Amino acid sequence: MEELTRENKDRSAALASGKLFLLELLNSTLTDKDLSKELYKKHSAIHRRKVRAWQMICILSRFVEQDMVHVVTHSLHTCLSKNNLPSVRQYLETFAIHIYLKFRLLVREELVPLLRDSEMRPQALSSYVFIAANIILHSTGAAQSERLSELLPPIIPLLTSHHHTLRGFTQLLVYKVLQTLFPTNTSCSTDLPIERRCFEELKSYLMNNPDCARLRASMEGYLDDFDPQKSVMPAGIFSTRVEDLEFECVPVTLMDRVTSFLNDARDDLRSSMAKDAATIKEESLSIDDDDRCNDILDILSVNQATSFSKDISFDFQRKVTFSKHEIQYLSSTFSMDDKVSYQSLLDMEKEGLLLDQALHLRTAAFEKLKKSRQDIIVVASLIDRIPNLAGLTRTCEVFRVGGIAIANKEVLKDKQFQLISVTAEKWVPILEIPVSSIKAFLEKKKREGFSILGLEQTANSISLDQYAFPKKMVLVLGREKEGIPVDIIHILDSCIEIPQLGVVRSLNVHVSGAIALWEYSRQQRSQ
Structure with missing residues (x-):
């Protein structure tokens, strides 16, 4: 009896631990910096972590009980609504x-x-269709009929989706359900209920249509082999799934070689410090030979005795620096046996000095780079599409534009924007100018001495290759397809257009802006 009580306590403790572990893992998929990312590369460290996390969650699914199921499904739906690679999404499903x-x-x-949510992203909706179809297929007895009546009606409208992937995937799954539940080919007799005849006709079309047949051939094997019970066990988890992931395990002996390599690298680091520092110092930086930079280079000369002012932003522990009198004293007091140690100390001092010089040189160059932007502002507040805004921001940073105006700075937080801009928004000044404030902004800049130009084809527009750009100017870009509104055109000093030779005669607004910025930069460089 006592042994049975102990066994029950152990079972309860194991159940509680499993529940806690599952909830912690689900929470980490939402809050962990890597596991919550939506943009990541295939076979990257983040991709592998996501796969492993959801494999563990699948194995722990047996610990889900009624008292926690709503918390679990809430986290699950949040994860399903996010972007993930198929090899991760399959475990969520x-x-x-x-x-x-x-x-x-x-x-x-x-x-x-959820299936009736017409605003849901197609990728997430495809997952819910797959989930619903498998619930129908793997239910038994009366439960299957009940699931069919609940889930099939909201799935059928998705056969008409404008999104190709969702539409094709739904066609495949609906055919699979109809084939399983109505396996025999019944002639479409008028004696049958109209809904049954509709489903028979739909099944016949999906079976005979060549495009549907090709899609079915590529996916049907995976659907036939799917077993919901086996798929949450280790034997099913670690079998080949949607993608053949590259082999990622390594033998234990390889770690010994890695440790040995790291130890050797640490031993070589000190001896190579001076050489590396000299390389950093000689690294080419785009600095003009003005008086300020020449003064910096003179101050940072290796052969001069230099005293650097303290800068709180670059404050760190320094190696010992010997004065002239200290060096003379040390020279007289060191014995011949200590010459090697003395030389090592001097080498250490030189290494620290070289690193200081490289650090201050880079700082001066960076400060100069930030202050030397061109006197041109790009107004892109009329542009709505994120790829165009992100591409323009990146182009503006490449040409060191003085600033770019957009309608709403919230777009800077968009994942697609960040992927295209590659951090350009962190360097180029961003101005938030709503569409309603464009005219006031342009008039203000005109009073400050800026020329206001628009990139637009008008009756009086000047060809880009014939226009002499002023140094201080504002370049206004129009809406996609529609261009610059008439009320804003009336404020412009001039309109410029890009000569076009083709039939379409309509460039993408980002491409047009990039061409105009290059021509402006070319003219400024030639002056």
């Missing part, structure tokens, strides 16, 4: 299928409303 097969009442309560 597997976990969801297992949960909804185990807790049947949640199908009507949670899954059906």
Whole structure:
């Protein structure tokens, strides 16, 4: 009896630990810096971490009980709404299928409303269609008929989706459901109910259409082999799934070689410090030979006794620096046996000096680079599309534009913007000028001595290759397809257009802006 009580306590403790571990893992997929990322490369460290995390969550799915299921599904739906690679998303779908097969009442309560959400992203909706189809296929007896009546009606409208992937995936899954539930080819007799005849005609079309057949051939094997029970066990988790991931395990003996390599690298680091520092110092920096930079280079000369002023932003522990009298004293007091140690100390001092020089040289060059922007401001407030805004921001930084005006700075937080701009928004000045404030902004800049130009084809526009750009100017770009509104054109000092030779005669606004910025920069460089 006592042994049975101890066994029950152990079982309860294991169950509680499993629940806690599962909830911690689910929380980490939402809050962890890497696991919550939506943009990552295939086979990267983040990709592998995501795969491993969701594999563990699938294995722990057996610990989900009624008292925690709503917390679990809430986290699951949040993760399903995010972008993920197929090799990660497959485990989210597997976990969801297992949960909804185990807790049947949640199908009507949670899954059906999600399938009816017309605003949901196509990738997430494709996952829910896959989940719903497998719940229908793997339910048994009366439960299967109940799931069919709940889930098939909201799935059918998705057959008409404008999104190709969602439409094709839904066609495949609906065909699979119809083939399983109505396997025999029944002639479309008028004696059958109209809904049955509609489904028979739909199944016949999906079976015979060549495009549907090709899609079915590429995916049907995976659907046929899917087992919701086996898929949450180690044997199913670690079998080949959607993608053949590259082999990522390494033998233990390789770690010994890595440790040995790191130790050797640490031993070589000190001896190579001076050489590396000299390389950094000689690294080419785009600095003009003005008086200020020449003064900096003179101050930082290796052969001069130099005293650097303290800068709180570059404050760090220095090696010992000997004065002239200290060096003479040390020279007289060191014995011949200590000459090697003395020389080592002098080498250490020289290494520190070289690093200081390189650091201050880089700082001076960077400060000069930040202050030497061109006197041109690009007004892109009329542009709506994120790829165009991100590309323009990147182009403006390349040409060191004085600033770019956009309608709303919130776009800078968009993942797609950040992917295209490659951090350009951190360097080029960004101005927030709503569309309603463009005219006031242009009039203000005109009073400050800026020339206001628009990139637009008008009756009096001047060809780009024939226009002499002023040094201080504001360049206004128009809306995609529509161009610059008439009320803003009336404020402009001039309109310039890019000569075009083709039939379309309409350049993308980002491309047009880039061409104009290059011509402006070329003219300023030639002066």
